[in-house]
Amino acid sequence: MKSKTPLTTLDYPCEAWIKNKYLERNKTGEHKLRQLHGKFLLCDGYCFAISSKVVTQCITKSGPVKLSGKITLYTTTQPTKNPKKLLTNKVVRVLLLWLIAFGGCRARQLIKPTPQMDIESNLWIRVLLLDNARACKLMVPSSFAVLNPQTQTTEALFGQVDVAVKVGISAGRIVIADQRFSGAQIIILPDKPYIFNINGDDYRGKLKLILNPDGNSFDVVNVVPPEPYLAGVVGAEMPDYWEPAALAAQAIAARTYCFYIKKKFGSNRTWDVKRTAANQVYLGVSAESAQVWDAVNKTQGQVLVYKQNNSIEALFPAYYSSTCGGHTENSRHVFGDSFGSLVGVPCPYCKDVAKPSFFFWPMAQFDKTNVTDRLLKRYPKLKQLGDITSIRPDKQSNYGKFSRLTLVKLLGSTGKSDFLRAEDLRLTIDPTGRKLRSTICKIIDMGDKWAFLSGRGYGHGVGMCQCGAQAMARQGKTTEQILSYYYPGSKIVRVY
Ligand SMILES: [Zn+2]
Numbered sequence: 001m002k003s004k005t006p007l008t009t010l011d012y013p014c015e016a017w018i019k020n021k022y023l024e025r026n027k028t029g030e031h032k033l034r035q036l037h038g039k040f041l042l043c044d045g046y047c048f049a050i051s052s053k054v055v056t057q058c059i060t061k062s063g064p065v066k067l068s069g070k071i072t073l074y075t076t077t078q079p080t081k082n083p084k085k086l087l088t089n090k091v092v093r094v095l096l097l098w099l100i101a102f103g104g105c106r107a108r109q110l111i112k113p114t115p116q117m118d119i120e121s122n123l124w125i126r127v128l129l130l131d132n133a134r135a136c137k138l139m140v141p142s143s144f145a146v147l148n149p150q151t152q153t154t155e156a157l158f159g160q161v162d163v164a165v166k167v168g169i170s171a172g173r174i175v176i177a178d179q180r181f182s183g184a185q186i187i188i189l190p191d192k193p194y195i196f197n198i199n200g201d202d203y204r205g206k207l208k209l210i211l212n213p214d215g216n217s218f219d220v221v222n223v224v225p226p227e228p229y230l231a232g233v234v235g236a237e238m239p240d241y242w243e244p245a246a247l248a249a250q251a252i253a254a255r256t257y258c259f260y261i262k263k264k265f266g267s268n269r270t271w272d273v274k275r276t277a278a279n280q281v282y283l284g285v286s287a288e289s290a291q292v293w294d295a296v297n298k299t300q301g302q303v304l305v306y307k308q309n310n311s312i313e314a315l316f317p318a319y320y321s322s323t324c325g326g327h328t329e330n331s332r333h334v335f336g337d338s339f340g341s342l343v344g345v346p347c348p349y350c351k352d353v354a355k356p357s358f359f360f361w362p363m364a365q366f367d368k369t370n371v372t373d374r375l376l377k378r379y380p381k382l383k384q385l386g387d388i389t390s391i392r393p394d395k396q397s398n399y400g401k402f403s404r405l406t407l408v409k410l411l412g413s414t415g416k417s418d419f420l421r422a423e424d425l426r427l428t429i430d431p432t433g434r435k436l437r438s439t440i441c442k443i444i445d446m447g448d449k450w451a452f453l454s455g456r457g458y459g460h461g462v463g464m465c466q467c468g469a470q471a472m473a474r475q476g477k478t479t480e481q482i483l484s485y486y487y488p489g490s491k492i493v494r495v496y
Contacts, residue, residue, distance in 0.1 A: 111285060113193035114204040116225030123496055124205070125229040125258055127282055128271040129198060130220040132212065135168040136199050138176070142191040146176065149187050149208065156181075172215030184211045185270075187223070195285065202285035204228040210270050221271045222284070226496075230254055230296045233280050235287030237320075238466055243473030246466075247295035249482040252492060253464050254280055256303040256318035259495075263315065299479070301496040306341040306489050316341055318487060323354040324465035325440045325457020327399040328486060333406035334423045334462050341487040342463055344397060349471035354458070358467075361455040364435040368448055371429055375410070378428045379420070385412025391443050391450060394419060402456055405439040423460050433459070463487060 116123075130136060139162060146156040156179055158165070165177045173180045176188075188207040190196050195204055198220060205224030212218060224232075230251055234240075238250045257280060262272040273279040305313040316339040319331065324347045331342035351359050372388045382388075390411035396403040405422035412418075422439040429450075430436035438457040443450060464486040472482045480492060 111193065111195070111288070114195060114225065114228050116227055117194055117205070119225050119496070123226050124223050125226055125262065125273065126208070126266065126271040127222040127224060127229065128219060128274050129203070129222050132217040133220055134217050135166065136220060138165045138167050138188070138207070139163065139197040140165075140188075140190045141195060141197075142193065144188055144190040144196070146181065147187040147189055148183055149185050150183075155183075155186070167209065169211075169216060169218065172211075174209050174211055174218060185209065198222075201283070203232070204285060208270075219270065222275075226255065226258075227296050227300060229258070229282065231288045231292050232282045232284045233258075233287070234295055235289055235292040236281040236283040238470075240289040240291040242470045244291070244295065245473035245477065245479045245482060246470040247291060248299050248479040249464065249469050249473075250320070250466065251295045251299045252302050252304060252479065252483060253318040253320050253487075255299070256315060257320075259303055260315040260317045301494045302492050303495055304341070304483060304487055304490040305493050306339060306487070306491075308340070313491075313493070316487075316490075318490075319460070319463035320466055320486075321459025321461055321463070322465075323350045323358050323438075323458040323467045324461045325359065325404075325438055326351065326402060327397070327404070327461075328463065328465055329397060329404055329406070329461040331462045333395070333397060333404075334421065334460050336421070341490040343488060344399075344461075345486065345488060346399070347465045347468045347486075349468035349475075350457075350465045353467040353471045353474075358437065358458045359456060361437045361458070364430070364437075364452045364455070365446065365449045366429055366436075366452075368450060371450055374428050375420075375425075379424075382410065382412075382418055382420075384414060385410060385416050385418060386414040387412060389413050390445070391425070393422075393443070396422075402440055402454075404461060405441070405443075408443075 140158070141162050143157065143159045143161065145154050146158070147153065148155055156176070158177070166175075168175050170180060173182060174186055175181070186209050188196065188209070190206075194206075195202055196207055197203075198207065203222045203224065205222060205228060208221040208223050210219045210221060233254045234247060234251050237254065238247060240247065258273055261279060266272040273282070275282040303315060304318050306316055308314050317331075317335075317337070319335070319342065326348070327346050328344045330344050332338045368388070375388060376382050376385075388410050390409075392409045392411070393405050393407075394409040395407035396405050408420055408422050408425055410418050410420060426436050426439050427433060436452055437455055438459060438461060440457050440461070441452045441455040444453055445451075464483070469482045469486070472485065477485075483492065484490060
């Protein structure tokens with residue numbers, strides 16, 4: 001229950017507000033200001049409340065946004081920091097100008113040192129932060145060393161603390177603060193608390209810079225122990241004020257997924273996972289909170305396994321998505337892979353937790369020309385179809401009152417046709433997934449537009465339904481019960 005105590009004056013960055021429950025973070029890491037009348041405002045930077053108890057300014061990464069109307073924030077708890085004195089409009093304006101000039105700066109929080117820095121090397125997760133970068137800005141709140149990854153010998157020591165250092169390329173070599181390094185790969189190892197900031201975002205562990213073969217760019221990889229990695233994922237993938245049992249289920253699912261991906265793909269490349277929803281969203285230190293760390297620590301080393309046909313227990317990609325809409329889906333129909341624990345199950349739970357507009361989403365419309373352009377660009381094999389003139393359901397999973405499209409047949413102006421997985425169609429037409437939220441919908445030809453109607457759920461629907469997990473936890477179900485429900489036949493094992 002929210003109290004009726006409005007916030008007074010705050011100049012906290014959004015991160016501080018999130019930790020104190022004034023804001024929610026959505027799936028892509030943006031921040032939602034909770035408005036009085038149920039509307040949400042997206043903000044990826046700073047928000048300001050001034051003396052009249054209303055939020056008047058929001059500084060996003062692309063600049064300030066003036067808020068229309070009054071937004072009052074409500075809270076159940078007082079901030080852990082002492083709110084600063086009431087700011088006058090003039091002071092706010094000065095502060096805003098300062099923030100605009102130094103966008104992205106924020107007060108450094110007191111955070112605990114990175115744990116597991118001595119854990120065995122095969123358990124570290126390599127997260128691709130930037131690929132094909134030509135330059136980036138590094139800032140470390142401690143001294144740091146530059147190491148040769150093969151020999152682990154120290155090639156340079158940097159003693160300056162919290163000073164922005166330029167990392168770039170010169171004559172085919174990596175350069176850090178005007179110092180050139182001959183190796184194709186180098187490791188940056190911060191001293192305690194083992195945290196660094198790259199382009200404005202804090203991460204834990206080490207940083208690996210990998211020169212690309214052309215010598216003109218480099219990849220930036222965060223090499224991070226498993227639990228700090230998971231803290232940066234769990235806090236990004238689930239609101240940290242959700243039930244502890246749901247957060248723990250999220251931690252185990254995310255750990256299982258990342259170790260599966262690392263094992264399957266990591267040996268053939270210089271990184272294991274991306275930091276985006278292409279794998280699972282990882283926001284580093286900014287996603288952390290006490291609740292998130294509790295979920296990660298109490299499940300330390302725990303993953304899910306299932307029994308393969310040969311009776312050997314194995315990891316599987318424990319997919320999860322926001323809101324299944326009433327029934328989860330078989331992985332084979334969405335991703336084309338097949339695992340005994342990734343089959344669809346009824347989910348009577350998520351409707352109790354999901355926002356009504358997520359559970360039943362409004363009609364989404366897209367111009368036919370745009371749809372054709374996007375599909376042909378993403379799937380060149382479809383060029384033979386010409387303009388897409390018809391999108392017909394070909395296969396669907398029927399759940400009784402509703403069904404999820406799994407395969408569509410595309411017809412083109414040339415008379416040719418082809419097939420596409422419905423989930424691929426969805427994310428090609430709407431890569432953010434914010435309008436076209438799932439494939440539980442009907443497709444209607446509206447002349448120059450395609451309309452998607454009767455939509456239910458948010459996300460691909462495979463594996464754990466996050467809103468369902470929260471609803472189960474609210475009913476008193478344990479982490480084990482949640483996971484065995486959404487991943488039938490799986491069991492939890494501790495691997496380190
Ligand atoms: Zn569900």
